[in-house]
Amino acid sequence: MQGLTPDTITDAVLDQMATTPDPRMREVMASAVRHLHAFAREVNLTPAEWIKGIAFMTAVGKMCTPERQEFILLSDTLGLSALVNGLHDSTAMEEGTHTSLLGPFYREASPTLAAGSQIAKTVKPGSEIVLYGRVTDVNGKPVADATVSIWQTGADGLYDIQESAASIDYRGVFTTDADGIYLVRTVKPLGYFIPMDGPVGDMVRAQKRHGMRPAHIHFLVGAPGYRELVTALYLRDDPHLADDVVFGSSGDLAVDVKPNDPGCPIKGLPTIRFDMRLSRETAADKAGGRVGADPSAILKQPA
Numbered sequence: 001m002q003g004l005t006p007d008t009i010t011d012a013v014l015d016q017m018a019t020t021p022d023p024r025m026r027e028v029m030a031s032a033v034r035h036l037h038a039f040a041r042e043v044n045l046t047p048a049e050w051i052k053g054i055a056f057m058t059a060v061g062k063m064c065t066p067e068r069q070e071f072i073l074l075s076d077t078l079g080l081s082a083l084v085n086g087l088h089d090s091t092a093m094e095e096g097t098h099t100s101l102l103g104p105f106y107r108e109a110s111p112t113l114a115a116g117s118q119i120a121k122t123v124k125p126g127s128e129i130v131l132y133g134r135v136t137d138v139n140g141k142p143v144a145d146a147t148v149s150i151w152q153t154g155a156d157g158l159y160d161i162q163e164s165a166a167s168i169d170y171r172g173v174f175t176t177d178a179d180g181i182y183l184v185r186t187v188k189p190l191g192y193f194i195p196m197d198g199p200v201g202d203m204v205r206a207q208k209r210h211g212m213r214p215a216h217i218h219f220l221v222g223a224p225g226y227r228e229l230v231t232a233l234y235l236r237d238d239p240h241l242a243d244d245v246v247f248g249s250s251g252d253l254a255v256d257v258k259p260n261d262p263g264c265p266i267k268g269l270p271t272i273r274f275d276m277r278l279s280r281e282t283a284a285d286k287a288g289g290r291v292g293a294d295p296s297a298i299l300k301q302p303a
């Protein structure tokens, strides 16, 4: 180990890790070391800065609970989650609706509701809307009996779980009918700040970023034989559509709230229509995991 220099240390580490039996782990870890070392060399990282970084990552870890995943929030605000989602889309067998962030507020335990049900427990006058759309394959053939899980903020811009760990509101699981249609009553979503009371919020403020997500509604759609879709719709008129702090919004997922939509099965309410196309599923999709996770499930994962 004698005589290692900033120029030779990287190869020494890679040589030592070359014994890793799992080929994918060997590839990922070797690349991570190469890029980490290149980063330290590029910025000429000082010991004080390195400790600051270690303290930051420690604070991020301490903030994680079954209800809060600060590491995912960090990944989101650095654009890594959106990049991983884009790479995931590029491996689909067919080009369906694009992935968008699952985010930290998805819950596996969500009520199953009949078509047309209202997902908000309290609906302020004037805020009710209808949300509907058709789930199809990439050729437009309806996918019947697809499971459509939906979650969003309430009128105060907060998710139920941010109000209380036990609360279930503004979320539900629907099933598409024979024409692939899902139908939901809800309230108009609002843009909101990502959780800013932890180390990631400190980072976002230090960078003078606004910390806001544009108004959106999340979807997780599954049907046998199709690749699971994690996505979201975004309100086109939101001022932060183009500068989402977590890089999840994009024009192809933007929708308008229409004052009336003759095609909507429920009349008399402002309406959002959001159709989704599913790619067929491959063996690799079946073996691969979900795009994102319920924070409580992450704490149960083996390291």
Ligand code: BEZ
Residues within 6 Å of the ligand: 073, 076, 101, 102, 103, 104, 105, 194, 195, 213, 246
């Ligand atoms: C969300 O959409 O709920 C979300 C996504 C990333 C970070 C924070 C919130």
Ligand code: FE
Residues within 6 Å of the ligand: 103, 105, 216, 218
């Ligand atoms: Fe969200």
